[in-house]
Amino acid sequence: MxxxxxxxxxxxxxxxxxxxxxxxxxxxxxxxxxxxxxxxxxxxxxxxxxxxxxxxxxxxxxxxxxxxxxxxxxxxxxxxxxxxxxxxxxxxxxxxxxxxxxxxxxxxxxxxxxxxxxxxxxxxxxxxxxxxxxxxxxxxxxxxxxxxxxxxxxxxxxxxxxxxxxxxxxxxxxxxxxxxxxxxxxxxxxxxxxxxxxxxxxxxxxxxxxxxxxxxxxELQTANDSLTQEILERKRAEIEMAKLDRLNLIGEMAASISHEVRNPMTTVKGFLQLLRHKQNSRDREHFDLMIEELDRANSILSEFLSISRTKSTIFESHNINDIVTSTLPLVQADAQTNDNLLTVELNNVPNLQLNIQEIRQLLLNLVRNGLEAMSGGGQLRIRTFSTNSEVALAVSDEGKGIEQFVLEKLGTPFFTTKEKGTGLGLAVCYGIVSRHNGRINVETSPIGTTFNVYFELS
Known part of the structure; x- marks a missing residue:
């Protein structure tokens, strides 16, 4: 009592x-x-x-x-x-x-x-x-x-x-x-x-x-929620680490063999161009095809090098809005070619430590993927905004969305759903974002997909 x-x-x-x-x-x-x-x-x-x-x-x-x-x-x-x-x-x-x-x-x-x-x-x-x-x-x-x-x-x-x-x-x-x-x-x-x-x-x-x-x-529910969130974060981290390991492996391979492969390819291309002028018009088409395929192989090697994490990247203070603005002519040309509408919304964001060339390549790859996901008459939207600790670049399309099994493999080298794709475009994007200590978040539904690229404020 x-x-x-x-x-x-x-x-x-x-x-x-x-x-x-x-x-x-x-x-x-x-x-x-x-x-x-x-x-x-x-x-x-x-x-x-x-x-x-x-x-x-x-x-x-x-x-x-x-x-x-x-x-x-x-x-x-x-x-x-x-x-x-x-x-x-x-x-x-x-x-x-x-x-x-x-x-x-x-x-x-x-x-x-x-x-x-x-x-x-x-x-x-x-x-x-x-x-x-x-x-x-x-x-x-x-x-x-x-x-x-x-x-x-x-x-x-x-x-x-x-x-x-x-x-x-x-x-x-x-x-x-x-x-x-x-x-x-x-x-x-x-x-x-x-x-x-x-x-x-x-x-x-x-x-x-x-x-x-x-x-x-x-208390147990809170602990369970925290543990569940930690497990999910760990799984995401493991997936990202496995993806980055594959990118690193391919990058190292690309860095080691690209020089040795490019030299003979340049020699072969030069002799083909020389022999092309000595052949008749009927055979020149075959030489043009061979030269075109050599150029295609050379571009694939360039993408390999873009994936590499060992390549030196020079960072300077830039505003991502300026990079988007300077890249707009190329983006608008691609949109007009695909008969799509382009919308740009640039909000005030702070400067970041960026590599201009890589961010342009990142933007172009995301834009081209979005344009290819839509039929004629669709709208592509580029947007920048900032949060308390991050600056975001968002590229949205009005395609049919990404299926779950495809979503889980995004950024994996050589994985592609396109007939003539190499599977290196998004791998390059993930490599660029990784070198900038950023992250990519994908939001998808049957009415469209948005790639959100977040860069930390330092």
Whole structure:
């Protein structure tokens, strides 16, 4: 009990506990009134037997006992009907009416037993058994605050003493009943208070447990969300690391072999151009095709070199809006060629440490991918904006979106969905962004895709 007394009890707890106790009292009244109604029927049957045996003639107490049973039957029937008519689904629905309903019923039971023992039973056998049973039943069945309990037992005890004084003429028996009834009232009062405190403490303990469980659940949910986010971030980091490792491997390969491959290719291209002028017009087409394929191979090697992380990159302070503006003529030409509309929205952003050539290549690759994803009449949008810690370059198209399995492989070298693509365009973009300590976020849906490139403010 000391543990609960040391806890901080708020008014909300007190109100909620009293509501619950009253709710339980009200439900007990429904059941108790039905039981007493059935008991009154049995008692009326016993009264009928007493009348047949002629006991009513011997003592009019049996007749008054019959009347008390009739009153008990009618009152309990009334309470049963009212209680089952007005059902309270939860403790929150308890009102003052329900509290008054229960208290009046308890007062009725105590008063009726006091009248029966203090007056009627004194005419028959001079016992107070009924009052004793009624007092203990109310103490065990109901849970009231101490002042209400004192009021109930006090009123019933006053009624008992008055009726006992009037009906019992033997002073010895009367004094004995006074003492016994006083002890019964005192014991019932303390028993009721002890049970009320125990129930109150049990409810308080449950409230604290519920709050503790709720608090711990929130903490666990927060920890779970944090852990889930950390796992997702780690998986993303692992995917990015694997992607960057592949880019690094290909870059190292490109850096090591590009020089050795380009030299013989340049020699072959020179001899082909020389021989081309010595052939007739019909054979020149074959030489043009071979030279074109050599140029294509050379451009692929250039893209290999763009992926390389080992190449030296010179960074200078530039504004990304200036780079976009200077690249617009090329972008507009590509948009007109594909019969698409170009929209540019440049917001004020701070300067960054950038490599102009690489950012231009990044922008051109993203723009060309967006144009190729749309049919004629689509709109391509280039936008720059800044957040608290980042500057963003966004390229949006109105294509059909990117499927999930494709989205997971974006930036992987040699992976492409285009018939004549090399699968190096986005790999180059990821390499450039990585060298600038940035990140790429892709938002896609059936109505279009947006590539958001974020650069950290240093």
């Amino acid at each position: 000391g543990f609960f007394q040391s806890q901080h009890i708020t008014e909300n707890y007190e109100y909620a506990i009293e509501q619950i106790l009253t709710y339980e009292n009200y439900n007990r009244t429904r059941k108790f009134s039905v039981i007493l109604f059935l008991a009154s029927i049995i008692l009326l049957f016993v009264d009928h037997i007493n009348k047949v045996e002629g006991l009513w003639i011997i003592s009019d107490g049996y007749k008054y006992l019959f009347y008390s049973h009739v009153i008990l039957g009618f009152v309990t029937l009334f309470y049963s009907l009212v209680s089952y008519r007005i059902i309270v689904p939860t403790a929150k629905g308890i009102t003052r009416y329900h509290k008054f309903h229960v208290i009046v019923f308890s007062l009725f039971i105590l008063t009726l037993t006091a009248v029966t023992s203090g007056w009627i039973d004194q005419k028959i056998h001079g016992q107070i058994t009924v009052y004793v049973i009624g007092s203990f039943m109310i103490a065990v069945m109901y849970s009231y605050k101490p002042r209400i309990t004192a009021l109930l037992y006090g009123l019933s005890f006053v009624a008992f003493m008055i009726l006992l004084t009037i009906s019992q003429k033997d002073l010895v028996i009367r004094h004995g009943h006074f003492v016994n009834a006083s002890l019964v009232v005192v014991i019932s009062y303390f028993l009721s208070n002890v049970l009320h405190k125990l129930k109150h403490q049990d409810m308080l303990h449950k409230c604290h447990l519920e709050d503790l469980v709720t608090e711990r659940t929130k």
